[in-house]
Amino acid sequence: MSHVLIVEDEAHLANGLRFNLEAEGHTVTVVRDGESALNLLLGESKRGRRENGMQEQFDAVVLDVMLPGKDGFAVAAQLRAAKNFVPVLMLTARGRPEDVLKGFASGADDYLPKPFELAILLARLQGLLRRRQWLRESQAEPATSKSSRDTTEYEVFSFNRRTIDFGKLELRVNGNTIHLTLMEAELLRHLIRNHGRVVSRKSILEQVWGLKEDTDTRAIDNFIVRLRRYIEDDPSHPGHLLTVRGVGYRFVAEPEESG
Numbered sequence: 001m002s003h004v005l006i007v008e009d010e011a012h013l014a015n016g017l018r019f020n021l022e023a024e025g026h027t028v029t030v031v032r033d034g035e036s037a038l039n040l041l042l043g044e045s046k047r048g049r050r051e052n053g054m055q056e057q058f059d060a061v062v063l064d065v066m067l068p069g070k071d072g073f074a075v076a077a078q079l080r081a082a083k084n085f086v087p088v089l090m091l092t093a094r095g096r097p098e099d100v101l102k103g104f105a106s107g108a109d110d111y112l113p114k115p116f117e118l119a120i121l122l123a124r125l126q127g128l129l130r131r132r133q134w135l136r137e138s139q140a141e142p143a144t145s146k147s148s149r150d151t152t153e154y155e156v157f158s159f160n161r162r163t164i165d166f167g168k169l170e171l172r173v174n175g176n177t178i179h180l181t182l183m184e185a186e187l188l189r190h191l192i193r194n195h196g197r198v199v200s201r202k203s204i205l206e207q208v209w210g211l212k213e214d215t216d217t218r219a220i221d222n223f224i225v226r227l228r229r230y231i232e233d234d235p236s237h238p239g240h241l242l243t244v245r246g247v248g249y250r251f252v253a254e255p256e257e258s259g
Contacts, residue, residue: 002059002129003027007037007075008091009067017062020118021125029058034070037063042082058086060128062121065092065103073106080107080181085169087128087182091116104222109183131182157192159253160240162231164188171230178230183208187223191241191251200248224249 004021008014009032018028031037041058065072076088090108092099103111110124155167163172169185171178180188190208191199204220224243228235239255 001025001027003029003057004125005037005040005058005061006030007032007034007061007067007072008064009033010064016118017121020122024122032068034067034072034075037061037075038070038078041079041084041086060087060089060125062089062091062125063108065090065099073102076103076106076108080179083179085179085181087131089121089125089128100222104226107181109181128182131186160255164192173231180230184223184227187220188227191249192253195251195253198244198247198250202248204248 002025004026006014006017006021006028008017008030011032014030014032018030021028029040031040041061063072063075067075070078072090072092076090079086079088088108088110090103090111091114092103092111093114100111109128112121112124155165157164157166161174164170164180164185165172166185166189169180169182171180186208187204190204201220224241225235228238228241231240232238240252242250242252244250
């Protein structure tokens with residue numbers, strides 16, 4: 001059973017989400033502000049600690065942007081800075097591209113503009129929970145390392161002096177370890193699985209986000225920009241995550257030689 005934290009100051013919306021999520025079989029905790037959410041997620045209060053002293057375990061967070069005090073962007077950024085990578089579905093009253101970009105830059109795994117259809121929120125949240133469970137199951141199994149010549153399935157993938165550990169959500173580059181969000185890891189997995197082939201934005205929406213409705217694909221572009229900062233020697237001249245103009249992207253394990 002999944003434990004979901006709802007961070008929402010509008011009581012009617014928070015109560016409605018709690019009712020529907022509990023009806024789906026989830027355990028739900030509701031808080032009204034960002035500081036309370038961080039206290040629970042980072043174990044900074046007695047309420048947020050288990051008897052053994054560890055912070056309370058949540059499987060996903062539904063996080064509103066417009067909160068009293070610390071807003072949702074700040075909450076997500078502080079979580080990631082503290083190396084807490086619980087999946088975050090961000091709710092925003094504005095669907096402007098700059099707000100979406102700011103949400104992803106702060107570490108959100110997905111976003112949903114208000115007002116939203118309940119069925120869409122439940123589907124998005126279930127997708128994050130499902131991926132979280134897959135990662136947990138993979139961590140319980142011995143890691144299988146594959147090279148760039150074998151990209152069928154793997155938990156540890158190495159290429160060009162870089163290593164991605166999908167079970168731990170870690171990218172190791174030049175002796176440094178970068179922690180990935182769930183969505184960053186899933187996008188990398190999808191691109192690597194299709195190594196050398198062009199992957200369309202539509203395919204990414206369906207296979208990574210689990211969406212088929214009309215969705216602004218610029219969010220995907222923003223993810224690619226972030227991933228390039230992680231794995232490219234020069235993000236402005238990428239050698240691994242290549243843009244196929246008007247179509248999508250292509251992953252190349254070994255950088256292509258320039259003329």
